[in-house]
Amino acid sequence: MTPTPRAAKRSGSRKTLTQANLEALGAEKLALLLLAAAEEDAHLKRRLRMNLAGEVGAEDLAGEVAKRMAALEARRARVSARGYKGFARDLDLQRAMIVGPLAGLDPGLALAHLCRFLAMGPAMLSLTRDPRGLVADVFAAAAQSAPALVKVARVEPATVARALGALVEGDRGGLYPDLLEQVAPGLEAAARKALRTELEQRWGEHRRMDRLRRAVRLLADLDADVDAYLATFTDAERSEPETGGTIARRLIAAGRLQEAEAALRSAAPKQGVGQGRAAWEDAQIALAEAQGRPDEAQELRWAAFERALRTAPLRDHLKRLSGFDDVEAEERAMASAKAHARFSDALAFLIAWPSIPDAAQLVLERAGEIDPARTELLEAAADLLEARHPIAASLLLRAMIVDTLRWRRTDRAQAAGDQIDRLENLAAQIADWNGVMTHEAFVEGISRLVAQRRPR
Structure with a gap:
């Protein structure tokens, strides 16, 4: 008797974990399964509770997030190697709930919680060696969400200023090096003014805190306040070629050419010192152009190229030549490079x-x-x-x-x-x-x- 061939297994088995197959179980059965799983998985339980709170409203979700953040802030025990991934996953859940559901329900409330979350970053990093960078990645992702949230949140300027000022002051490990640079340009005038006042006040109280000084400098630069920008540098720093060049460029843009010339003179590179010289040379060229000395600017571009074989000054030099002069100059430049x-x-x-x-x-x-x-x-x-x-x-x-x-x-x-x-x-x-x-x-x-x- 010929055996009956077995039916081939369907590729789309109902046993496969897909959204469609799970939906077919029905809401009641899925709820029971989730409840059972949540009893054995604290992370899942937390996630379910937060999603349920989000369905009730922003205040309830914010309360759940705040409760968990308070527990994390109170933690003093170091994270073990076994608990490392779970710790990072827990932090990422808080981040995701803040910048996702809570931001959709109430951007202002989400911004307040995001600032609190970011402020936790240095302390959370201190609890683990973070061998794979998972914890740092969570806080970096949170910081990337801040600029967009600041734009849509209806928050008092002073509140935004205090929160951002506290973040800058508390960022001991340099976890958010670009946060202020990304957020500040998008602030409305009143918020930026409040932030600048806040930062200046904090810097006045903590004069040696360099991150506050850099933040004040950034805000002054955004407002094109040259004098406030200059005030963030010491006399010793102003004598450095790179800083002198940076300051001179701001003075040139403000039309203060004599001051720019004096800044460059006081920061002139010493013989044999190359560090920061490129910025000084570029400012020197810009000053010559601003003072109506184009021929001298061309000579300076060529000298900057020959000294360190810098491509930018050479390209600028060649662009300003007419006829076939640029071809001859380029040939001369290549010969100079080969003899360097x-x-x-x-x-x-x-x-x-x-x-x-x-x-x-x-x-x-x-x-x-x-x-x-x-x-x-x-x-x-x-x-x-x-x-x-x-x-x-x-x-x-x-x-x-x-x-x-x-x-x-x-x-x-x-x-x-x-x-x-x-x-x-x-x-x-x-x-x-x-x-x-x-x-x-x-x-x-x-x-x-x-x-x-x-x-x-």
Whole structure:
């Protein structure tokens, strides 16, 4: 007797956990299942209670959120490794309820609770090592919701100012570096004025708190209040090239050119000091333009390019040339770059410009100066060179391979293997090595190097 074939299992089984299948169970059965599950899962129980409160109204939901935040604020015990994920999940539930359902019901109430939640951030982080960044991510996500909520919430300016001022002052670990920068521009005039007053008052009480000083500076800058902006810098800071350049740019924008000139003079870079010099040079160029000295501004742009091979001043310089002068000037700039004292800076400039033929010529002529420690630069340059300049690309790859083998850099062993494979492919494209060591000779050399480095 021939056995009857079994019916094939349907792909859309009713046992699969899908929304449609769960809905088919019916509301009463689902409610019973959820109640049973909630008795064994505190997080689920909390989530259900908050959703039920949201159905009643904003005040009830806010009360549930506030109750849980109070419990978290009172916590002193550190979070164990086992409880870490659950702790982060609990925090994220509070965040989601505030910026989701509560914000939809009452934006003003949601903003107050969001500010309280953000204020908890430093304390919550102190309870855990946060090895995966889960807790920090929760508070970063909460901070990202603040600008939109501030715009729609109907809250007294003084209330917003106090809340934001407290957040800035309490942000001990720098958890919200960009919060004020994102929120302040969207504030209405009255709210921004109140915030600025609040921050200035707090800074006056805590003069050494640098985060309050930076916040006052940001608000002064947004209001184009140059004098208040200047007041946030010490005399020592004003003598630094970068700060001097930053201040001068604000003074130039305000039409206070003599003061800008004095600011630059007092912050002039010392011989051999490069830190912050770019900002100072840019302000110096802007001042020359503002004072009606375009020829001097052009000279300054060229000098800024030649000193540190900066692309921005060179591009600005070339834009202002007429006829074929820009072509000649660009050729002169590439020659200057190839002759630059620091090989790595020259290579970085030429691939950023980009001028690939000049980068290849630089590598071929100054191969002995390749710095194998600059792996990101060399790999990027090799990528750009390999199609049309395989010998130059090979020299860059060889430098990294030799460095890896010579110093037994195990962290770069895999990369070295990949680079050797790339050399094989490049060698197939090269008919004439033009005086450069052939691929076969290089492979023989590194084989000897490996043999020498083996323990006996």
